[in-house]
Amino acid sequence: MTETTTTTTGGGTSTVQPVLEGRGLVKTYGRVVALDGADFALYPGEVLAVIGDNGAGKSTLIKALSGAEIPDTGDMFLDGQPVSFKRPTEARAMGIETVYQTLAVAPALDIATNMYLGREVRKPGPLGSVFRMLDGAGMRKSAKAQMTELGIGTLQNMAQAVETLSGGQRQAVSVARAAAFGSKVIILDEPTAALGVRESAQVLRLIQNLRERGMPVILISHNMPQVFEVADRIHVQRLGKRAAVITPKSVSITDVVAIMTGALQVPAEDQMLGPVR
Amino acid sequence: MTYLTERSASRRRVWFYPLLRKAGVVTDATATTAGYDAAEEFLDRQSPIQRLQGILHAYPWLSPAVVLVVALIIFSSITSLFAQPGNLGTITQQTAVTATLALGQTLIILTAGIDLSCGAVMVFSSMVMAKMAFDQGVAGLPALFLGIVVGGLAGLINGLLVTRVNLPPFIVTLGTLGIFTSLTLLYATGRTVRNRELADELKWLGKPVLLPGGFTITYGVLVMIALYLVFAYVLRYTAWGTHVYAVGDDPDAARLAGIQVNRVLLSVYATAGVIFGIAGWVLIGRVNAASPNSGIDANLDSITAVVIGGTSLFGGRGRVFGSLIGALIVGVVDNGLSVAGLDEAYKRLAIGTLIIVAVTADQWIRRARA
Numbered sequence: 158m159t160e161t162t163t164t165t166t167g168g169g170t171s172t173v174q175p176v177l178e179g180r181g182l183v184k185t186y187g188r189v190v191a192l193d194g195a196d197f198a199l200y201p202g203e204v205l206a207v208i209g210d211n212g213a214g215k216s217t218l219i220k221a222l223s224g225a226e227i228p229d230t231g232d233m234f235l236d237g238q239p240v241s242f243k244r245p246t247e248a249r250a251m252g253i254e255t256v257y258q259t260l261a262v263a264p265a266l267d268i269a270t271n272m273y274l275g276r277e278v279r280k281p282g283p284l285g286s287v288f289r290m291l292d293g294a295g296m297r298k299s300a301k302a303q304m305t306e307l308g309i310g311t312l313q314n315m316a317q318a319v320e321t322l323s324g325g326q327r328q329a330v331s332v333a334r335a336a337a338f339g340s341k342v343i344i345l346d347e348p349t350a351a352l353g354v355r356e357s358a359q360v361l362r363l364i365q366n367l368r369e370r371g372m373p374v375i376l377i378s379h380n381m382p383q384v385f386e387v388a389d390r391i392h393v394q395r396l397g398k399r400a401a402v403i404t405p406k407s408v409s410i411t412d413v414v415a416i417m418t419g420a421l422q423v424p425a426e427d428q429m430l431g432p433v434r
Numbered sequence: 435m436t437y438l439t440e441r442s443a444s445r446r447r448v449w450f451y452p453l454l455r456k457a458g459v460v461t462d463a464t465a466t467t468a469g470y471d472a473a474e475e476f477l478d479r480q481s482p483i484q485r486l487q488g489i490l491h492a493y494p495w496l497s498p499a500v501v502l503v504v505a506l507i508i509f510s511s512i513t514s515l516f517a518q519p520g521n522l523g524t525i526t527q528q529t530a531v532t533a534t535l536a537l538g539q540t541l542i543i544l545t546a547g548i549d550l551s552c553g554a555v556m557v558f559s560s561m562v563m564a565k566m567a568f569d570q571g572v573a574g575l576p577a578l579f580l581g582i583v584v585g586g587l588a589g590l591i592n593g594l595l596v597t598r599v600n601l602p603p604f605i606v607t608l609g610t611l612g613i614f615t616s617l618t619l620l621y622a623t624g625r626t627v628r629n630r631e632l633a634d635e636l637k638w639l640g641k642p643v644l645l646p647g648g649f650t651i652t653y654g655v656l657v658m659i660a661l662y663l664v665f666a667y668v669l670r671y672t673a674w675g676t677h678v679y680a681v682g683d684d685p686d687a688a689r690l691a692g693i694q695v696n697r698v699l700l701s702v703y704a705t706a707g708v709i710f711g712i713a714g715w716v717l718i719g720r721v722n723a724a725s726p727n728s729g730i731d732a733n734l735d736s737i738t739a740v741v742i743g744g745t746s747l748f749g750g751r752g753r754v755f756g757s758l759i760g761a762l763i764v765g766v767v768d769n770g771l772s773v774a775g776l777d778e779a780y781k782r783l784a785i786g787t788l789i790i791v792a793v794t795a796d797q798w799i800r801r802a803r804a
Contacts, residue, residue: 246692261690263683265750266676274680275692277673289672318491 173432174237176201176373177222177253177342182231184217191217192228193397199342200432204364204374206384209394210417216346218394219377223255223344224248235341254339256331258347264320268312269293269300271319272334303337304329307366325356332363336372343367344375349383361387381410389433393417404429491799494744495756501742501788502763509770516773519648529765530654531556531720531729534713535736536743536757537661538589538706543740544669545682545702546749547603551592552710553732554614557725559585559714561622564724567633574635582711588614589707596703597696611733622726629722639719654716661709666754678702683750738785739764742792746800763788 179197183190191214199205209215220226222233224242233240235251242248245255262271273296279285280292297315304312309329312322319327328348335343345364349357357380364387367374378384384391385405393400393416401416401423408416408423415421490496510517535552542549563581566572572580588610595606629637639654669675680688681698689695718724743760745752767784771777 245690249692257690259686261687263680263687263691263750265683266680270676270680271691274676274688277676279673288667289674291671291673291676293671321488 173200175199175234176236177375178234178237179218179222179228180232180234182218182221182228182233184214184221184226184228190397192221192231194231195394195397196399197222197392198430199373199375201373202368202371203389203433204368204376204387206376206378206388206391207394208378208381208384208391208413208417209400213394213417214397215377215394219255219344219346219375222248222375223253225255249338252339252341253344254335254342255344255346256328256335256348258350262319262327262330265318267316267318268322268330269297269315271330272296272300272303272337274334276338299337300333303333306370307333307336307363309333309363323356324352325359328352328356328360329363332360332367336367336370339372342373342375344377346377347379348376349378349380357383381413385410390429395419402428402430404433487799490795494746494751494796494799495753495759496744497795498743498756498759498763498792502759502766505763505766505770509766509774512770513774516770520650521769521773523645523648523650525762525765525769526651526655527720528769529761530652530658531713531717532732532735532739532764533758533761534658534661534716535710535732536739536761537658537665537754538709538713539736539740540743540745540752540754540757541665541669541678541702541706541709542603543682543737543745543747544678544749544752545699546685546747547596547682547699547702548607548737548747549592549603549703549706550607550733551588551611551614552607552706552713552736553729554611554618555585555588555707555710556713556717556732557729558588558614558618558621559711560717560724560728561618561627561714561726563636563714564627564632564718565622567636568627568631574633577633578635578715581714582708585711585714586704586708589710590700590704592707593700593703597699618726622724624726626723626725626727632718632722632724636715636718636724637722639716640722641719652719654719657712657716661712662754662758669754674698674701679750681749735764736761738789742785742788744792744796746796747793748796748800751796751800 175198177197177199179195182192182195182197184192193214195214195218197218207215207219217226221228224245224247227241227243233242235253240251242251248255263274266274278292278296280290280295284290285292300315301313304310304315307329309326312326312329319330322330332343332345332348335345348360348364352360361383364374364376368387368389376384376388388405390402390404391408391413392402393413395417396419400419403413403416403423407427407429412421416423506517515521535556539549539552559581562584563577566577566580567574592603592606592610595601595610596603639652639657641653642650643653643656644650669678677688677693677698680691680693681695685695688698717729721728739760740752740757741747741760742763743752743756743758745756764785768781771781
């Protein structure tokens, strides 16, 4: 455990504090042990891929980190402060945004409405406070600004219904929503699973844009080439635990699969438990 | 690229360009992005049919509005009696009850639900109002208030069954339709509260309002229109309205966005119940009595109005004014046929056909844009 230093006050250590950290997370469903003392650490400004075979506990790990599940035991830290989430809205309120693989946007609503769904902005003054009037124009304007900042140039008309968009563009709306509100961490759960090759490329470009802006990203994916293309570090989950953390440069795709299946053990000195940079 | 830009610039001068833009048929992308965009090129190649589809998609009340105008023209040309101001005023009075019910029904259908009990709730509320004032000696206004509260409670029961017991709205309201109907009969002991027995406050909405030009409407019509204005605003401009659409459109997406879906559904059913209670008041004004046997088909009439008005039974799509137009279409066809001296059977034929056409159009509009 070389990376888990939450007491950086002592000088001397050059260790960077993780943005989001989990220690010894345990989660059981009846007799099924989904998380068996799993550790996790995400560092500032990195793209951390989380991979693992089915049943390795990666989705349970992500659910615990995003507030969708409450771990039985174990500690979580956000910026070094202990946190516990009872529901996703609590994680979201603390700056952890999740993009789900199922294109979690309402198709008949327009782009701006989807981006602000559940966190609508009211007009200033009595129109907003007494008549509860929403600031539609303001929301469209900032939605567009957000799109431009993320380099999503193909989406210009924020009053356009989401169902008129392609799958990649819809996912772009989800990502833009996460980026607009996620101040600390963005979790992408299989963001390209439902997309074609060209649309997947758009989403990967978005992930790179997020990293360039210094936003830490957790990417859950089954797609090894994609993981190797965008990730700074790769967290391999196996049997409810963290089996290894490696980098795309240090290990080949074949070896990663071997680590996932348990055919290959990675000695601690070959791992990348601390930040890359 | 220059070709595209020029084309889109010239197109912007067309009067309906904002309409197309809102519909997502065209975008401003060509003017502002530097690179070539295949999607924009594709959108440019839409056929006229697809463009029509896009416009109808953005403005679901447009086709019912056309139907209403056509119906008005047809009946006016058949008989000169139809377009008389007096008769047109009568149509609005005949429509007021159905239209009020259709407003509450619209809220529920927007959440992908349905309410078969709305007519029963309305009649129950009207009986509570009338009997409280007549038998229990409650003053008019408190009796009116009690009746509306009963409507809200009935809606709340529907909502609780839908959200807490997780039953389909169709089944819940089919059950409560029977329950509220029999409660009304038992409570009223099968007896009608007649005009002279009614408290004055309960008869307010039947009072005529003379408009310039010889139109006569009632206060009931004004209350109905006021309710439509309020809910058009609420649905269009408030967070609650947005959440109603989101919950009906995609409940999972709404939940993931942090909306408390069940709370929204419960509030919708309760609000609709209050509207049905107010419809009970409008009903007393219209028939000048409170009868446990009135409003038998009112639930189906309200659903008809909503569906013809372009609101999707699958939820998340539609406008309240569409339902008002739908209720007016039913009223115009009904009245037009009787004024023209034609067989009433044609009414059911015409309305039945309109329902099928409206739902087919909805399917078509949703399919092609998805």
